[in-house]
Amino acid sequence: MKKLRLGMIGGGPGSFIGAIHRIAARMDNYYELVGGAFSSSIEKSLETGKELGLDESRIYTTFQELIVKEKQKPENEKIQVIAIVTPNHLHFEPAKMALENGFHVVLDKPMTLSLAEALALKEIQNKTRNLLCLTHTYTGYPMVKEAKQQIAAGKLGKIRKVYVEYPQGWLSTAVESKQADWRTDPSKSGIAGAMGDIGTHAFNLAEYVSGLAVQKLCADINIVVENRRLDDDGAVLLKFDNGASGVLMATQIAAGEENNVKIRVYGEKGGLEWQQVDANTLTIKWLDEPAQTFRTGGGYTSSFAQHNTRTPSGHPEGYLEAFANIYKNFAEHILAIQNQAKPKKESLDYPSIEEGIRGMAFIETVIASGKSSQKWLDLLKVEG
Ligand SMILES: NC(=O)c1ccc[n+]([C@@H]2O[C@H](COP(=O)([O-])OP(=O)(O)OC[C@H]3O[C@@H](n4cnc5c(N)ncnc54)[C@H](O)[C@@H]3O)[C@@H](O)[C@H]2O)c1
Structure with a gap:
C-alpha cells in the first residue's frame, strides 16, 4: 500500500x-x-x-x-x-x-x-x-465510541442528563511557558482561555456521545489567577435539542488535576460513565439490573469500538492510540475516495469541520453568556 x-x-x-x-x-x-x-x-x-x-x-x-x-x-x-x-x-x-x-x-x-x-x-x-x-x-477512544453506539442503539432510552467535565491544574498559578504564553494571550488563543482550550473538548464529547445538539447554555466564567487575561475556569448549564439538560465544567485551576476528562450520560433506563484515567472501561448502570462493565478489546463491543482497537483486552490503549484512531479513520476515508470505493462507516x-463550527459557536456563546446578565443564550444552529 x-x-x-x-x-x-x-x-x-x-x-x-x-x-x-x-x-x-x-x-x-x-x-x-x-x-x-x-x-x-x-x-x-x-x-x-x-x-x-x-x-x-x-x-x-x-x-x-x-x-x-x-x-x-x-x-x-x-x-x-x-x-x-x-x-x-x-x-x-x-x-x-x-x-x-x-x-x-x-x-x-x-x-x-x-x-x-x-x-x-x-x-x-x-x-x-x-x-x-x-x-x-477523546472521541478516538474505543470506549467513547462504544458509549456513543450504546446510546444511538437506544439502550439507555431517551437521554435526560449529561454531565461532562475537564479539570486541569497546570494553570493554577501564573506560569510562563511556550504552551501557557499563547494560551493566555487573546490575540493568539481567541476570546476564550480554558473554555476554548479544553471546554471545546468537553462540549464535543458531550454532543458526540449523547448524539444530541446543545441548543442553549448559561455560563459562569471566571478568571481566577490574578492578571490573567482569559478565563481559566468555568461552569456551564446546557439544554439539548431533545429537552435533556446538562452541566459542563472546564477548569485549568483545579490544583493537582491532570487531564481528568469524564462524561456521564443518563437516560430513562440507565446511565453510562467514562473517564480518561480509566480509558479502557465503560460502565453502564441500569435502573433495574446490576451495572455492566465494558472493556476495550472485548469481543462483545460494537464494530466502531473494535475498528479502533489494536491490542487484546487488558493491554491498556491510551491517548496516543486515541489520537492515532483519528488519523487512521481519516486516511481510510481519503484512500477510499482515491480508490473510488465506499468508505466503511467506521472510517x-x-x-x-461541522464539529469545528460547533466548537467555535460554543466558545462565542459561552463567553457572551458569561458576560451577560441574561445568561441563557441560544447556540448557533449550523445547517449541513
Ligand atoms: N487535540 C488535543 O488534544 C490538543 C492538545 C494540545 C494542543 N492542541 C492544539 O494544538 C495547537 C498547538 O498547541 P501546542 O500546545 O502544541 O502549542 P505549542 O506552543 O507547544 O506549539 C506550537 C508550534 O507551532 C509553531 N509555530 C508558531 N508559529 C508558526 C508559524 N508561523 N509557522 C510554523 N510553525 C509555527 C511553534 O514554533 C511551535 O512549534 C493549538 O491549537 C492547541 O489548541 C490540541
Missing part, C-alpha cells in the same frame, strides 16, 4: 502536540511525513526537520512556501495531507490555503480563532471538496 504523504505546519522544537500528531500518523502505517514548516524560525524548522530525517529541500521557511512548492511537485511526489499544529491564531490561514490548493487537512482544535473564520472555512471546503479532520482526541467516524 502506498502511504499518504504528510506535511506538517508547526510542531517545532519544544512544542507539544506536533510530536503527538507525528506518532499518531505513524501508528497504522498510513502516512509518511515528507515535509514541513515546523516553526516561524527557519533555524528551528530545520532543527526539527533534520531530527526527523527529512530531505532538507522539503523543510520550509513558511507555510506559504510549503504549500506553493509542494503544489508544484509531480502528483506522485507531492504532499497530500497537511497537519496544522500551530497556536489557534495560525489555524485559519494555513487551512484555507491548503484546502484551496488541493490538500486535505488535519487541523487541531479549536478549529479557528473565531466563528466567522470557521464558517468561512466551511464555505471553502464546500467549494474545494478537500477533506478536513479536526483532532478532538467516517472522525471529527470534522
Whole structure:
C-alpha cells in the first residue's frame, strides 16, 4: 500500500502536540511525513526537520512556501495531507490555503480563532471538496465510541442528563511557558482561555456521545489567577435539542488535576460513565439490573469500538492510540475516495469541520453568556 504523504505546519522544537500528531500518523502505517514548516524560525524548522530525517529541500521557511512548492511537485511526489499544529491564531490561514490548493487537512482544535473564520472555512471546503479532520482526541477512544453506539442503539432510552467535565491544574498559578504564553494571550488563543482550550473538548464529547445538539447554555466564567487575561475556569448549564439538560465544567485551576476528562450520560433506563484515567472501561448502570462493565478489546463491543482497537483486552490503549484512531479513520476515508470505493462507516467516524463550527459557536456563546446578565443564550444552529 502506498502511504499518504504528510506535511506538517508547526510542531517545532519544544512544542507539544506536533510530536503527538507525528506518532499518531505513524501508528497504522498510513502516512509518511515528507515535509514541513515546523516553526516561524527557519533555524528551528530545520532543527526539527533534520531530527526527523527529512530531505532538507522539503523543510520550509513558511507555510506559504510549503504549500506553493509542494503544489508544484509531480502528483506522485507531492504532499497530500497537511497537519496544522500551530497556536489557534495560525489555524485559519494555513487551512484555507491548503484546502484551496488541493490538500486535505488535519487541523487541531479549536478549529479557528473565531466563528466567522470557521464558517468561512466551511464555505471553502464546500467549494474545494478537500477533506478536513479536526483532532478532538477523546472521541478516538474505543470506549467513547462504544458509549456513543450504546446510546444511538437506544439502550439507555431517551437521554435526560449529561454531565461532562475537564479539570486541569497546570494553570493554577501564573506560569510562563511556550504552551501557557499563547494560551493566555487573546490575540493568539481567541476570546476564550480554558473554555476554548479544553471546554471545546468537553462540549464535543458531550454532543458526540449523547448524539444530541446543545441548543442553549448559561455560563459562569471566571478568571481566577490574578492578571490573567482569559478565563481559566468555568461552569456551564446546557439544554439539548431533545429537552435533556446538562452541566459542563472546564477548569485549568483545579490544583493537582491532570487531564481528568469524564462524561456521564443518563437516560430513562440507565446511565453510562467514562473517564480518561480509566480509558479502557465503560460502565453502564441500569435502573433495574446490576451495572455492566465494558472493556476495550472485548469481543462483545460494537464494530466502531473494535475498528479502533489494536491490542487484546487488558493491554491498556491510551491517548496516543486515541489520537492515532483519528488519523487512521481519516486516511481510510481519503484512500477510499482515491480508490473510488465506499468508505466503511467506521472510517467516517472522525471529527470534522461541522464539529469545528460547533466548537467555535460554543466558545462565542459561552463567553457572551458569561458576560451577560441574561445568561441563557441560544447556540448557533449550523445547517449541513
Ligand atoms: N487535540 C488535543 O488534544 C490538543 C492538545 C494540545 C494542543 N492542541 C492544539 O494544538 C495547537 C498547538 O498547541 P501546542 O500546545 O502544541 O502549542 P505549542 O506552543 O507547544 O506549539 C506550537 C508550534 O507551532 C509553531 N509555530 C508558531 N508559529 C508558526 C508559524 N508561523 N509557522 C510554523 N510553525 C509555527 C511553534 O514554533 C511551535 O512549534 C493549538 O491549537 C492547541 O489548541 C490540541
